[in-house]
Amino acid sequence: MLVVHVHVHVKPECVEAFREASLENARQSVQEPGIARFDVLQQRDHPTHFVLVEAYRTEADPARHKETAHYQHWRDAVAGMMAELRQSTQYVNCFPDDTGW
């Protein structure tokens, strides 16, 4: 598993629009065979901060995700909503093991 946390800081006036666009993207992303999870989290004490938690089954799956229409639609829709460049960090799963996702 390759787990990616994408940290997003959006403009205050864009919080609802970002949330809606990201929900739509998440609903479709979890249908991809290479994606085990696609959580959208909003920080409690900073509601303009979100984390997308993307769990991919193989190394090739992030690139496949980026080829989908729903990803490209999301990317374009949220481009103007960012307060700063989004940042991503890659993790390996220690627990659960690959069968638990």
Place this chain on the structure above:
Amino acid sequence: MLVVHVHVHVKPECVEAFREASLENARQSVQEPGIARFDVLQQRDHPTHFVLVEAYRTEADPARHKETAHYQHWRDAVAGMMAELRQSTQYVNCFPDDTGW
């Protein structure tokens, strides 16, 4: 849902011991009725950095978790392994909704 990301930076010589202690804690934590997930992630490009992803069903469940023997054992076992104080951030789930965890 209350999702907590606990960021941990461990001393280089403690990576394996921290990993083992955290796996044991995670295995027992996911048995708690108030815990939907308890992932242990290790950062790819900084293997001394871990994130514990703890998904609690209610506001009361983090406190219940801290009362368990396995949490207290983990807390004491890893106390000397930290390179710096661990930091936690609280999130609400936008996706999936509460039924999807």
